[in-house]
Amino acid sequence: xxxxxxxxxxxxxxxxxxxxxxxxxxxxxxxxxxxxxxxxxxxxxxxxxxxxxxxxxxxxxxxxxxxxxxxxxxxxxxxxxxxxxxxxxxxxxxxxxxxxxxxxxxxxxxxxxxxxxxxxxxxxxxxx
Numbered sequence: 001x002x003x004x005x006x007x008x009x010x011x012x013x014x015x016x017x018x019x020x021x022x023x024x025x026x027x028x029x030x031x032x033x034x035x036x037x038x039x040x041x042x043x044x045x046x047x048x049x050x051x052x053x054x055x056x057x058x059x060x061x062x063x064x065x066x067x068x069x070x071x072x073x074x075x076x077x078x079x080x081x082x083x084x085x086x087x088x089x090x091x092x093x094x095x096x097x098x099x100x101x102x103x104x105x106x107x108x109x110x111x112x113x114x115x116x117x118x119x120x121x122x123x124x125x126x127x128x
Contacts, residue, residue: 018043019053026063026078033079035070054078098124 025039040050054076057063062084065076094100098120099108108114115121 016053018045019057022050022053022057023062023084027080027084029078029080031079033066033077035068036065036076036078039078096124 021043022039025042026034036050036054037047039054040047043050054063054065058065061081063081064079066079068075068077090100099105102108102120104114108118
């Protein structure tokens, strides 16, 4: 339990892979939504852990939880909010900067030596 709560706290800033997977599934479900338990089955996680993550994502405004009765049982239907479906639009000038689309962006943060030795960035800066 202790390591789980630590993992959840760590993920609040940057988002964990599990959070991202849940958000992707909810977004793909569209306005119809998806039952919370179906996500647990798809991702093979227990309901206790999943519920904590979903509640946090709901507080952050990425999804809504609606109580529904399915086959005589009370369940939650998860639906995406406009915030989840919003695709940020970057100014065109930023499209030229290679860092925004680099798959190694997260590993570069905090490592000046890695940034200073980046071939893509050097090529963009010096036109090589």
